[in-house]
Amino acid sequence: MARILIIDDDVDILSAAKLLLKRHFGEVTIEKNPERIPFLLGNYSFDLILLDMNFTRDVDSGKEGFQWLDKILDIKPEAKVVLFTAYGDVEMAVKAIKLGAKDFVLKPWENEKLLETLHEALNETSGNEATAKHQLIGESKSMKEVFERMKRVAETDANVLILGENGTGKDLMAQALHRYSLREKQAFVRADIAALPDTLVEAELFGYVKGAFTDAKDTRIGKFEEAQKGTMFLDEIGNLSPVVQSKLLHVLQNRSLMRLGSNKEIALDIRLICATNENLSQRVAEGSFRQDLLYRINTITLEMPALRERDEDVELLAEHFLKTYAQKYNRTVDGLSAGLKKELYRYNWPGNVRELQHAIERAVILCRSRTLSVEDVFEHGHMKPEKASTKSFDLESMERKLIAESLKKCKGNISDAAKELGLSRAALYRRIEKYGL
Template sequence: MIDAKILVVDDTKSVLSALEILLQFEYKSVQTISNPNLLTSFPNLQEIDIILLDMNFSAGVNTGNEGLYWLREIKKKASHISVIMMTAYGAVELAVEAIKEGATDFVLKPWNNERLLTTVKSAYELRKSQKEVQHLKQKESNLKQVINQNSNYIIGNSKALNSVLNLVQKVAKTDVNILVTGENGTGKELIARELHKSSVRNNEVFISVDMGSISENLFESELFGHVKGSFTDAKEDRAGKFEAANGGTLFLDEIGNLSLQMQAKLLSVIQNRVVVRVGSNKSIPVDIRLICATNCNLDQMVAEGLFREDLLYRINTIQVQVPALRDRDGDVLVLSDFFLKKFANKYGKPSLKINQSAQEKLMSYPWPGNVRELLHTMERAVILSEGNILKPTDFLLDTKTTVSLEGGPKTLEEMELVMITKALHDHDGNYSAAADQLGISRQTLYNKLKKSSK
């Protein structure tokens, strides 16, 4: 017994009875109506799988127009239903017209029982396949939503960050290749995800690949895929990251870590937008938005012969420079408050606060590890806290970077660091104002802080 619902629509009661008897032993539900006007109000029409529909209902009329009209009405209300047209007046032109209007098949009266059952079974198989396709599409859509879900947010309101976000919004709607640069821990992947979220591909998948973690032996297999038997561990066909990202965005992080040999292979795919799986000769076209990221100076690497210039041109149509945390005036406290709430709730300490002295300590620190370092610092402080107030001693920072203002420095470098720390303290962490007070450039201030943190 096939689990399908069939509806027969014919104005001849003997036809209805004959079809009901024939089909009821094959299908779980068989219903009949003699008046097609009842179709518009038929209960649970959406649940019907197959309709056998007569083409002529008025006496003396055999044009088939009535059947075509009701076929169109059915498709308006439930386009998924497989409709089989029935008529005693067969004509090739009429059958062709019915198929054009969306009919699945055509049956002539009087019918051959075996042939009719075969026709209905074929219509059922078609409907079953359509259901499976719809299910797979829904499953794929749900999977993409899960993959694209990202609990991390771009937090901050500094001028430097807003400038980057404005650039992101300008270029997101295009399909140009983008290179995201910046120090470790600045949030380059978050920027890449923001580009994807703001693009026309935002309903498709975002695939992130850490190029630094892929060995040279597995590079082609990971990115381009392989076929079964192409190497020892290739036990089945597998799509690479380029195929997986088809229609969406492919994010290649740490692209500066690739060898020249891997760069050459990557360049070919980026140029041609075609991949060939390892062990295969078949070319597979891919449609992706490419975003790359690095903390390396690729221009310098090109000059030193470590990075292909033609590859740099391909991936660098637009460059987005993510600012270091020390360049984002005021964002340290904004991020600290965000992370405090996040981890306080996570670890059951919702009443935690940061006192003024601790805020000043956080503001005066140069954060060489950027946002990632701040995140780990806040989580550690929350976990180890014993009271409701976080004090300076609760934040374990690099002592080389945060030399105490009390006591005498022992070296020239320590003296400079004391002066820099005091200047930052006096100007509430404003690097520009601190640099002006010290009579040095903002970049020199950064360099000295970075040197002291090593």
């Protein structure tokens, strides 16, 4: 019953796509003018957006596609966007994925491939990511200890707080907790607080009734109600405003909620999992996070180790991502060179597993032989082996460095870093994803 929006300035493409997709989805809306995107998103609800990358003004660079992708994610940070491109520019499409798109499809498309891609992207809406790409993998002592603790905790309904740097796999640990729990057959619902504008957080989490505020044209349930009987995962919980912290505390204490604009209590039965890269105890001491809420959410704490603390897993993860992306992109790449294995261990991986994943994905796409080399992984990206001393002054490298320094200065606080950099939280969050920070 999913609602699909297709945006392409080629009417033949629109007609063909609609003819195919209307047999598989609940509702398919087509639009040839991208200028109508803000109106459509403001007045209608879509589960997935299929967006062309090249429009009339800019035939083959993808620039307009990037601009509209950014606009969509500013309006609806939680939007699921899959890209259309007719030029086979895989590297351009991968860049768009780093900026927030879920996947891409090349024109002319294969029907089964298009349907498979859309279904995978839609499955992420409820937090179920494709297991071929996203698994918790590790043989190191630190990861085995986390796995063991997770399995013991998962069987209970205890609230869990997952700690760790960006890119360590906190979201995957939350999914693992759900899969091993007694609620595994129920919904797993994810809400990324950092990606939601402050003004929308309360409405997204708790829902609202028609007329609750200016744009509330219909009654809508929130994420917590979607998770009824299942698991609710609040990612980057440190970004909650004091007002929403207070309301969340009320929900946890009373096991019930009220939608915005309503005075009716709705009984709630969920298992809560939260995650953050911040030091919440320090935030409590500073007065920016409620101590009573912290007590409620961290009945059990799981800490994800940084990749630099689990060297034994680097090669294992690299080989896993190599196999995954060689299959996805139909590449005949099947090994890591001895030199590359050495450099993988030497590199510090500040972006953790996410950075390694992106590096291997890019290398698989660009590699011209059957074996990945040092140059494939490090020289084609913006990473450099530890021994390299040459400085890079390209704009993306400078932006990455500036963002990393700001995050460090602000101790991982997304809101403070965004304010210092002059970005919205959603825009900063997309750049963090892009650079694997």
